[in-house]
Amino acid sequence: MAKPKILIVEDDRSLAEVLDYNLRQDGYETHVSSTGQDGLLQAKLRTPDLVVLDLMLPIMDGLEICRRLRADPATREMLVLMLTAKSEETDQVAGFSVGADDYVAKPFSVKVLQERVRALLRRRRGAATKGDVLVSQGIMVDRERHRVTLDQRLLDLTPSEFGLLETLIRQPGRVFSRSELIDAALGGDSLVLERTIDVHVRALRKKLDAHADLIETVRGVGYRFRDPVGAS
Incomplete structure (x- = not known):
């Protein structure tokens, strides 16, 4: 069985490395992008099953990236787990309004994020088997x-x-x-x-x-x- 593919779009290098390491330990195939522009490109080239997407990216923020992913037939069905330093309700609703599937506010436990990733992929597999x-x-x-x-x-x-x-x-x-x-x-x-x-x-x-x-x-x-x- 092929490994699920995860694209991490995060400009904080240390956090990206931690996420990359732990998700690889969980058996996923991962790739890291540090900018929104490269993230969009890699999403099209690599067709990941799930995108871990930081909201507060420079130049092009996570909301715009998610909006573009959903607008493109080649990427619109990818799962999107959004990360943000903001925990206010309005920010969470904004993320879901552009098509995010889940939301984790910083700071967070890596174990919590790993479980969120597993839950999203389980949900997708369950939908595919009915x-x-x-x-x-x-x-x-x-x-x-x-x-x-x-x-x-x-x-x-x-x-x-x-x-x-x-x-x-x-x-x-x-x-x-x-x-x-x-x-x-x-x-x-x-x-x-x-x-x-x-x-x-x-x-x-x-x-x-x-x-x-x-x-x-x-x-x-x-x-x-x-x-x-x-x-x-």
Whole structure:
């Protein structure tokens, strides 16, 4: 079995070396980039499974890098674990709003980061093994190919948006709380805020366009996918 590939984009040389060493010890194939520009280039050339991305990079920050990764068909499905020295809620939400899959605030334990990497890769492997297709009201979710189509048009979803839509469409009519959606769609060990789900839902609704109202808000509880039969 091929080793999972991880790209580390971090301008702090000492931290990059620590991450590189420990992730290699965990059995991953790693590469380090010290600038955002080189990180984008290496992401295209090396097609890593996961990018460990520092937010506070010079010239081009992590938000812009993540935005460009998600905009490019060649890199949009890569997992992104964002690192930042900022721990405020607004910074976390900003990272998720451009498509980051998880978030670790500095200073952090390397062991914590290693576990976050394992959790993200486990989530991706789990999604790849279910291999079923869900269809409802013009939307088709193909778990095996990790594709979503809307009226036969391919949608460009981030991994987290994909997981959220798959969770909701699998049980139409069921109301999911935000914490349940974190567990089911983002992974039970994701260190994210409940408010982050709202960011993902807004982004997902925008991509669903005229079908946005299929994801219904249940005030004070959470969200549900409209049941085609007997929805209230």
